[in-house]
Amino acid sequence: MANALSCGPAFILLLFVSDLVSGQIHYSIPEELEQGAFVGNIVRDLGLNVEKLSARKFRLVSDDSRQYLKVNVENGILFVNERIDREELCGQSPTCSLSFEAAVDNPLEVHPIEVEIVDINDNSPNFPKERIALQIGEWITPGASFPLESAHDLDVGVNAINTYEISSNDYFGLSVQTRSDGSKHAELLLEKVLDREDESEFKLVLTAIDGGYPHRSGTAEISITVADINDNAPVFDHDIYRASVPENASKGRLVTKINAVDLDAGINAEVKYTFSSYSSERGREIFKMDSKSGEIKVDGLLDFEEANVYELYVQATDKGTIPMAGHAKVIVKIIDVNDNAPEIKLRSISRVVPEDVTPGTVVAVISITDRDSGVNGEVHCTVPMNIPFSLQKSPNNQYKLIAREVLDREKESSYNISILAWDGGTPPLSANRTMSLSVSDVNDNAPEFTQSSYNVYLMEKNTPGASIFAVTALDPDVDQNGEISYSVVENQIQDVSATAYISISSKSGNIYALRSFDYEQLKHFQIKVQAQDGGFPPIDQCCPRECYNPGSKRQCAIYCFTCN
Numbered sequence: 001m002a003n004a005l006s007c008g009p010a011f012i013l014l015l016f017v018s019d020l021v022s023g024q025i026h027y028s029i030p031e032e033l034e035q036g037a038f039v040g041n042i043v044r045d046l047g048l049n050v051e052k053l054s055a056r057k058f059r060l061v062s063d064d065s066r067q068y069l070k071v072n073v074e075n076g077i078l079f080v081n082e083r084i085d086r087e088e089l090c091g092q093s094p095t096c097s098l099s100f101e102a103a104v105d106n107p108l109e110v111h112p113i114e115v116e117i118v119d120i121n122d123n124s125p126n127f128p129k130e131r132i133a134l135q136i137g138e139w140i141t142p143g144a145s146f147p148l149e150s151a152h153d154l155d156v157g158v159n160a161i162n163t164y165e166i167s168s169n170d171y172f173g174l175s176v177q178t179r180s181d182g183s184k185h186a187e188l189l190l191e192k193v194l195d196r197e198d199e200s201e202f203k204l205v206l207t208a209i210d211g212g213y214p215h216r217s218g219t220a221e222i223s224i225t226v227a228d229i230n231d232n233a234p235v236f237d238h239d240i241y242r243a244s245v246p247e248n249a250s251k252g253r254l255v256t257k258i259n260a261v262d263l264d265a266g267i268n269a270e271v272k273y274t275f276s277s278y279s280s281e282r283g284r285e286i287f288k289m290d291s292k293s294g295e296i297k298v299d300g301l302l303d304f305e306e307a308n309v310y311e312l313y314v315q316a317t318d319k320g321t322i323p324m325a326g327h328a329k330v331i332v333k334i335i336d337v338n339d340n341a342p343e344i345k346l347r348s349i350s351r352v353v354p355e356d357v358t359p360g361t362v363v364a365v366i367s368i369t370d371r372d373s374g375v376n377g378e379v380h381c382t383v384p385m386n387i388p389f390s391l392q393k394s395p396n397n398q399y400k401l402i403a404r405e406v407l408d409r410e411k412e413s414s415y416n417i418s419i420l421a422w423d424g425g426t427p428p429l430s431a432n433r434t435m436s437l438s439v440s441d442v443n444d445n446a447p448e449f450t451q452s453s454y455n456v457y458l459m460e461k462n463t464p465g466a467s468i469f470a471v472t473a474l475d476p477d478v479d480q481n482g483e484i485s486y487s488v489v490e491n492q493i494q495d496v497s498a499t500a501y502i503s504i505s506s507k508s509g510n511i512y513a514l515r516s517f518d519y520e521q522l523k524h525f526q527i528k529v530q531a532q533d534g535g536f537p538p539i540d541q542c543c544p545r546e547c548y549n550p551g552s553k554r555q556c557a558i559y560c561f562t563c564n
Contacts, residue, residue, distance in 0.1 A: 025102075027078070028116040031086035036079055039069060039115060042102060043076025046111050050076040053104070060113075061347060062100035069098065069115065078115075086117045087154040094156055094182075103348050110348050110365050112396075121212025123154040125161050127220035128277075132206065135322050137227045138194045145175060145187040147313070147327060149277040151208035151218050162211035166204050166222070174206075180311060185278060188222065196226040227322030234260040234271045234316035236328035243296075244333040247304040255287065258294040260316030260326050268320040276327060278313030287312060287332070296330060304336040305371045338376040338425025343369045344433040347398070355409040356442045363389070364401040364435065368421045378424035383417055409439040410476045443481040443535025447473040456511075460519040471509045473531035481535035489528035498527045 027040045043050045048058070053073040060071060070081040090096035096117040103110050132149055153161045164186035166174045173189040186206065202224040209217045236258060243256035262269040273294045275284050287310070288299035296312070312330040317323045349364040357363075370377040381399050383391055388407060392400045401417070415437045422430035449471060456469040475482045485506040491498050503512045511529070 024112040024114055026114050026116065028118055029080070029084075030118045030120050031084050032120060032122060033080045033084065035082060039078040039080060041076055042071055042078040042113070046102060048076070048104065050074075056104040056106050058102070058104050060100050061103050061110075062098075063345070064098070064100070069100075071102075084117055086119050086156075087123065089117060092154065092156050092160075096156075101347060105350075108348055108350060108362065108365075119156050119159050121155055121159040121210060121214075121216060123159075124216040125151040125153045125208035125210055125218035127151045127206075127208065127218055129220065131221045131223055133223045133225070134188070135225045135227050136190065136194065137231060137322060137324065138196045139231045140190055140194065142190050142192055144190045146190075147276060147278055148186045148188055148206060148222070149220070150183070150185045151220070153208070153210050153216075155210060155212065157211075159210055159212040161208050163209050165207045165209065167207075169202065169204060171202065172204065172224075194226050200226050202226075232263045232268070232318075233324035234262040234318055234326040236260045236314075236316060236326055239328055241328065241330040242333070243330065244335055245298065245302065246335040246337050247302040248337045248339055249298045249302055251298055251300070253298045255296045255298060255332055256330060258289075258296065258314055258316075258328060258330065260294070260328075262316075262318045262324075262326075264318065264320065268318055270319045271316045272319065273314060273316055276313040276315040279311075282307070283310045283312050286310065289314065296332075302334055304334045304373065305340070308334045308336070310334070336373045336376060338372055338423060338427075338429055340371040340376075340423075341429035342379045342381075342421040342423055342431045344381075344419055344421050344431050345369070346433075346435060349435060351436070352438045352440050353403065353407065354440045354442055355407040356444065357403045357407060359403055359405050361403050362400045363403060363437065365394075366391075366399045366401060366419060368397045368399065370423050372423065372425065376423055376425040379421055380424075381419065381421045383419055387415055387417060389415070389417060407439050409441050409478075410445070412439065414438045441478045441481050443477055443533065443537075445475055445477050445481075445533075447475045447484050447531040447533055449473045449531065458513070458517070460517050462513055462516055464515050465512060467510045468513050469511045471504075471511065471529055471531075473509070475533050477533065477535065481533055483534035484531050485534070487530050487532070489530050491526070491528055493525040493527070494522065498525075501525070502527055504529060 025042065025045050029037070029039055043053065053076065058071065058073055060069070067081050068084050069078055071078050086096050096119070098115045098117065100113050101110050102113055128149060134146055136146065151161055153159070161184050163184065164174055164176050166172065166188070171190065171192045171194065173191045175187045175189050177185055177187060179185060202222075204222040204224070206220050206222050207217050208219075209215050237260070241256055241258055245253065245255050258273060260271050260273070262271055272291050273289055274291060275289060286298070286300040286302065287296050289296045310332045312332065313327065314330055315325045315327050317325040345367045347365040347367050353363050366381065368379045368381050370379050379397055381391055383389060383401070388403060388405045389401055390404050392402055394400055417435050417437065419433045419435065420430060422428045450473070454469065454471060458468050462468070471486065473484050473486070475484055486504050486509045487506060488499055488502055488504050493501055501514055503514055504510065505512075
C-alpha cells in the first residue's frame with residue numbers, strides 16, 4: 001500500500017470486530033408462558049450499554065425459523081414472543097433448550113445464549129387401548145407375572161409416569177419396573193391360585209399416575225379370562241439377547257435370531273414370535289421379526305444420531321386353544337459410521353473491511369459442527385494460505401477469521417474466501433463454503449502530477465482570460481478519496497499576488513492568463529499549483545513553476561517541481 005503524503009494529521013474512524021467470543025448466558029423458564037413474559041435482562045447480564053443497542057445493531061442470531069424469544073432494545077429485556085410447547089419443541093427428550101446468539105457490532109461481539117425450557121405437568125397418562133385382554137390358566141402358580149401394555153405421557157422428568165396401580169381384588173397384585181431409559185412399566189402378578197369353576201373372569205382397573213403436582217392419571221380396563229388347558233408356556237434360551245448393527249445397515253440385514261422351546265406336544269408346542277406391547281412404536285418400525293424363524297432384521301432407516309440403542313421386547317406364543325407366551329428382551333446397539341459431513345455456519349461476519357484494518361482484527365466467526373460421534377465427529381477447518389487472512393480456533397468448534405496483515409485495496413478490492421472443513425472419519429467427509437469480503441478504500445494515496453515539471457511559452461500581448469496550459473494529476477483512490485481539485489498556491493510576482501496573473505480551473509486543471517503580458521516588463525515568473533483529493537483529511541501535492549518571456553518570441557515558460 002502506498003505511503004500517504006499529507007499536509008496535516010489524519011483521523012480515520014474504523015468499525016471493526018472484537019477478537020473474542022464471550023461466555024454463555026443461561027436462563028430457565030417453564031413452557032406455556034404467555035406472550036410478553038419476562039425471561040431475563042439480557043443486556044445487563046451481558047454487560048452491554050442499553051443506550052447503544054440500536055447503534056450497535058443488537059440482534060439475536062438463531063438457526064430456528066420460529067422466533068420464540070425477542071429483545072426490547074429500549075430496555076434490554078428478553079421476553080417470550082410466542083407460545084412455547086416443550087413437547088412440540090423437544091418431544092420426550094430429558095433436556096430441552098433454545099440456543100441462539102446475541103450479536104452486536106462496532107466492535108463485533110458474539111454471546112452464546114441458552115434458555116432452558118422446563119416441563120410443566122400439562123399432559124395426562126394415556127393407554128393406547130381402553131381394554132387389555134389376558135388369558136391365564138388356572139394351573140399357573142402364584143408368583144407368575146404378565147406384562148401389561150404401558151401408558152404414554154408426553155411430559156418428561158418428574159411429570160412423566162411415576163407409578164401404576166390396580167383396583168382392589170383378592171387374586172392379583174402389581175409390580176412396577178423401571179426400564180434402562182427411566183420409563184416405568186407394569187406387570188400383573190398372580191398372588192393366589194385361580195379356580196375357573198369358582199370364577200372364570202376378572203375385571204380390574206389399571207391406573208397410570210404421573211409424578212407431577214397435582215398428579216394426573218389415566219386408566220384402562222384389564223379383562224382376565226381364566227383358562228384350564230395348555231399348561232406349558234414357551235421358554236426362550238436367553239432372557240436377554242444382545243446384538244449390534246451399523247447405522248448404515250441396509251433393509252433386510254439380519255440383526256439376530258431368537259429361539260424359544262415349548263415342552264408341550266403337537267399344536268400346543270408350535271411357537272409364533274412377535275414383538276410384545278412393551279416394545280416402543282419406533283422400535284417396531286425400525287425392525288421386523290419373522291414369526292416362524294425368530295429372525296429379527298432391519299426394516300427401516302437407522303440413525304446413530306437419533307438413537308444409539310434399542311430395547312425390543314419379544315414374546316413367543318404357542319398355538320394352544322388358550323395360548324401361552326414366554327417373554328425375553330433383545331438389546332440392539334447401533335454402531336456409528338461416518339455418514340455426516342461437517343456443517344459450516346457463518347455466525348457473524350463483517351462483509352466490508354477497511355484496507356488499513358489492524359492485523360489480528362476478527363472479521364468473521366465460523367461454527368463447524370458434525371452430527372457424528374467420536375473421531376467421526378472431530379472437525380478441522382482451513383482457509384487458503386495465499387490470502388491475508390487466517391483462522392484461529394476457539395472453544396466449541398468455533399473459528400475466528402482474522403486479518404493477518406494490512407490490506408491494500410488498490411491491489412485487491414475483494415476476496416472470495418473458500419472455507420474447507422473435514423472430519424476425522426475414514427474416509428473423511430468434507431464441506432466447503434465460500435464467503436465474500438469487500439475491501440473499503442482509505443485515503444492513503446496523494447495525487448501525482450503526470451510530469452515533474454512544466455514549461456509553457458506564450459506570446460506577449462495575449463488575450464486575457466484565455467487558457468494557456470493544463471496540468472493533470474492522478475489519484476489511485478476511489479470515490480471521494482480520488483476526486484482531485486486544483487488551486488494556485490499564494491505567492492508574489494513583482495510584489496503582486498500570483499492570483500492576479502493566473503487562475504486555474506479546480507476541476508479540469510486548465511490554467512488561464514488573467515491579464516495581457518508585456519515581455520519588457522515581465523520576462524518570467526514562478527507560480528505554485530496544488531492538486532488535492534477529497535478525502536478526510538485531504539492529501540495534496542504542490543508544484544512551484546517559473547515563467548519566462550523569451551526575446552523576440554514573447555513567450556512565457558512555466559516550470560514545475562514537486563515538493564513534500
